[in-house]
Amino acid sequence: MKQILWSGADFSLSQTLESGQCFRFEKDAGTGAYTAFAGDRAGVFMQEGPDVFLCKGRVEDIPFWRQYFDLERDYGTLKERLAAGDAVMAEAVSFAPGIHLLRQEFFETLISFILSQNNHIPRIRGLAARLCAEYGKEMGGWSAFPTPEELARADEASLRRLGCGFRAVYLVDAVKKVCAGGYAAEELERLGTEELRARFMEIKGVGRKVADCVMLFSLGRYEVFPADVWIRRVMEAAYFGGEPLSLRALQETAAARFGKDAGFAQQYLFHYGRMKKIGK
DNA sequence: GCCCAGGTATAAA
DNA sequence: TTTATACATGGG
Numbered sequence: 360m361k362q363i364l365w366s367g368a369d370f371s372l373s374q375t376l377e378s379g380q381c382f383r384f385e386k387d388a389g390t391g392a393y394t395a396f397a398g399d400r401a402g403v404f405m406q407e408g409p410d411v412f413l414c415k416g417r418v419e420d421i422p423f424w425r426q427y428f429d430l431e432r433d434y435g436t437l438k439e440r441l442a443a444g445d446a447v448m449a450e451a452v453s454f455a456p457g458i459h460l461l462r463q464e465f466f467e468t469l470i471s472f473i474l475s476q477n478n479h480i481p482r483i484r485g486l487a488a489r490l491c492a493e494y495g496k497e498m499g500g501w502s503a504f505p506t507p508e509e510l511a512r513a514d515e516a517s518l519r520r521l522g523c524g525f526r527a528v529y530l531v532d533a534v535k536k537v538c539a540g541g542y543a544a545e546e547l548e549r550l551g552t553e554e555l556r557a558r559f560m561e562i563k564g565v566g567r568k569v570a571d572c573v574m575l576f577s578l579g580r581y582e583v584f585p586a587d588v589w590i591r592r593v594m595e596a597a598y599f600g601g602e603p604l605s606l607r608a609l610q611e612t613a614a615a616r617f618g619k620d621a622g623f624a625q626q627y628l629f630h631y632g633r634m635k636k637i638g639k
Numbered sequence: 640g641c642c643c644a645g646g647t648a649t650a651a652a
Numbered sequence: 653t654t655t656a657t658a659c660a661t662g663g664g
Contacts, residue, residue: 380645472645472646473646475644475645475646476644476645476646476647477643477644477646477647477659477660478644478645478646478660478661478662479643479644479662479663479664480644480645481662481663481664482644482661482662483644483645485662485663486661519660519661522660522661522662523660523661524659524660524662525647525658525659525660525661526659526660526661527660529647563647563648564647564648565646565647566646566647567646567647568645568646568647569645569646569647572645
């Protein structure tokens with residue numbers, strides 16, 4: 360099977376899947392194909408130039424995957440707007456011009472990014488996989504991401520046994536709050552960014568970083584775009600190649616960008632500075 | 640075996 | 653308000 364999913368510029372399957380937005384995908388080293396999992400769906404995708412193909416999966420899921428990869432949005436214009444008059448963003452955009460913001464299911468994104476704290480990507484992926492295997496619906500060779508109700512069967516002790524560590528109590532609190540209501544898609548859509556962030560941060564273990572990641576990688580809130588994926592790309596660009604950007608330059612740009620929230624930006628960049636050993 | 644991670648809660652300054 | 657630590661665990 361080889362169904363065309365999309366054809367157009369400004370989209371890179373690999374850049375998008377490997378930009379740290381999602382934790383359930385696999386790359387076939389031989390063919391370069393990616394298997395992506397989202398909720399209880401799975402698909403195998405390949406990209407040849409501007410053409411993206413669904414190579415394995417359900418044809419009726421094609422509209423879902425188009426939405427998931429945010430393929431119908433004009434990223435040319437979006438990127439221009441983001442990079443205008445901003446050297447750091449311009450650098451980020453040219454470093455990874457094919458990144459799209461995923462529209463992942465809300466609960467899966469929330470749980471994944473709670474798992475992400477003080478953790479590295481290979482281990483986050485391992486944890487997510489174990490969570491699916493233990494509590495998600497068996498799909499024949501793989502497991503769906505558990506629903507809030509399914510994950511409500513888990514208590515702190517069993518989550519710790521899975522290896523969640525101190526994040527176990529955070530997961531329990533998140534599941535409890537989501538099951539209690541107030542997190543339906545229509546309700547979240549009604550809230551502005553600030554209200555949404557405050558709502559998420561009521562959950563134990565959800566700080567600004569996780570809240571923003573959920574808004575970015577699930578809810579399409581572009582206004583918080585610079586706070587995560589692009590900044591990370593900039594840091595990688597600064598660390599791995601090209602003209603090195605000083606931490607000071609990044610901080611100044613971030614302070615300008617975040618305005619009143621410069622403190623957060625500093626803290627945020629401090630972490631990345633430490634992580635990537637940039638600056639002093 | 641050691642190091643450390645797509646942070647956050649909490650204490651201390 | 654800002655800055656420093658503890659945290660659980662296992663992938664690399």
